[in-house]
Amino acid sequence: MSPLLFSLQEARNKFMNATREAVASKNTKQLLTAFSQVAGSENEKKLTLDQVFRGVLEEEIINQASCDNCLAIISLAINGVTEGICTATTPFVLLGDVLDCLPLDHCDRIFTFVEKNVGTWKANTFYSAGKNYLLRMCNDLLRRLSKSQNTVFCGRIQLFLARLFPLSEKSGLNLQSQFNLENVTVFNVNESESTLGQKQVEDRDDGMEIEEGEMGDDEVPNNSSSIPIDYNLYRKFWSLQDFFRNPVQCYDKSSWKTFLKFSEEVLAVFKSYKLDDTQASRKKIEELKSGGEHVYFAKFLTSEKLMDLQLSDSNFRRHILLQYLILFQYLKGQVKFKSSNYVLLDEQSLWIEDTTKNVHQLLRETPPDGEKFSKMVEHILNTEENWNSWKNEGCPSFVKERQQDNKPQKVARKRPAPEDFLGKGSNKKLLMGNDELTRLWNLCPDNIEACKLESREFMPTLEQFFEEAIEQADPENMVENEYKVVNNSNYGWRALRLLARRSPHFFQPTNQQFRSLPEYLENMVIKLAKELPTPKLHKLKIRPPSEEIKTGEDEDEDDEDNESLLKENNESPEVQQQNPVSGELIEALANKLGEHWKTLAPYLEIKDSDMKVIESDSEDVKMRAKLLLIAWQDREGARATTENLISALNQAHLNELAEILASDAENCTQI
Known part of the structure; x- marks a missing residue:
């Protein structure tokens, strides 16, 4: 047997009778029975029932029935969606029909029903299908209402929309911060x-003159x-x-x-x-x-x-x-x-x-x-x-997603878009998060060009910075070494940075070894004094501190080779007075030092790891003392002098050994 064909007229009649009975009894049982008895596909029956709901609601509105019947029909439609016998948009279409046809007094009651069912509208079954219908319905209702006389009703509609839509709904955020420029206040501009200012005098029993604007109700303050x-x-x-x-x-x-x-x-x-x-x-x-x-x-x-x-x-x-x-x-x-x-x-x-x-x-x-x-x-x-x-910040979501399996998941860092921290327009403004920082950062459109301005040049020239050092290097000025600026560590640090930026001598290779920064700066000062174009600096007669005053002919020879000046400068009397520690002296001092070698080790800047190695190499305290002095000599090299060793002994409170070593450093047998 072939399946029964769908009959629109028959389905309409059955659904119409079942709907009227359901409205009277406020029960969907009759509708479910009729829906199952009608032949045809579910889609055909659903569309037919949607039309029947609108037809029954139209009869109620024409007959000027009470709002209760209208709300009962809408409630049946909601239950019909839940039972799967009508489409999800039907309740919203019915609400729109009612609010469009009824006067504002009745709309207030209908909208109360809408407010109470906000939880239903936000359910998954209804929200996606009806959110646009509800938004259109509310906007149509707002256009009918007076913003001055129906203020409370307008506010209820706005609160309903705020409850219905999520907080991040773009349509209600005014993201571009636009103003309602049509809200113009009209007043007398002529x-x-x-x-105002014109007095209108009225005859009264008390003879008082009343100015216009003073007459008012009994509510006017005194x-x-x-x-x-x-x-x-x-x-x-x-x-x-x-x-x-x-x-x-x-x-x-x-x-x-x-x-x-x-x-x-x-x-x-x-x-x-x-x-x-x-x-x-x-x-x-x-x-x-x-x-x-x-x-x-x-x-x-x-x-x-x-x-x-x-x-x-x-x-x-x-x-x-x-x-x-x-x-x-x-x-x-x-x-x-x-x-x-x-x-x-x-x-x-x-x-x-x-x-x-x-x-x-x-x-x-x-x-x-x-x-x-x-x-x-x-x-x-x-x-x-x-x-x-x-x-x-781009309206980030307030909803935090739950992590699956209670395992921390790595969240990929989203690369910020330029519009997140740049303004709009031709001159893009960088937002620093603070009004004052934003103002300072955006003083100049191009910050790189602003840094190249002459007013931003704070580095001194070689002439300005080394002028005092060149004057002190002149033997005629007789400035003692301890008072020279090249011995100041802060001055030396700034001098090296300036030479690296402005002088080619800083990068020239040389075989000359400098033992200290002041020595290197003394040499650079001599070179700069000869090259700088300032006349005042040319008048200075620069000589190495260790060199005797020579004639004018000898001065020309000094200009020929700058490396010879460096060599002579290193052979100063101060350097020659320092005596290196010999092997015999180490042997004699180790025998006398003995078990006090651990006391001297920290003052010779021997590390704890090296001391452990010395202890593991030998159990004899004299041998350990000898190994200590040898390790110090190997590390210091040319600086392993008698004077430095005497200083370390004094700091370690081994004064007797220091006095014997100082009295006659050459005759080691006296120890």
């Missing part, structure tokens, strides 16, 4: 049409008439809204001057005319605390007649002061997509810091609960700073 209001204050006050709308104007010099002037005058008015917790304001506070009607938040009313009332209203004043804090946070903050040209000057930063403190003080002085309100605002702005930092 002074000739202004009514000090409202004390605020002097003219057209200039009115114009400057409302002109500030353009800076709050588009903060980047503050980076322009002329616009900043305008903003600075207007702000100082407006804040001076707030500071001079503080609000008191009067009887009228207390009455308004009690009404709000009693849980009355929703507060009406209007777009700014810029009528000149309301200016004195607005300045005397605590909510209005808090609104303006909070706008200042938000603006200052943007100007000081590090925003990833902010242009590299948007940098505050030092004087601007100082003014913003001082004004921020004044604004917080005004908030604390504004009733009711000024101190509490100021702390709350400060906490919210600190949270906003963390939010901005998270966006600047």
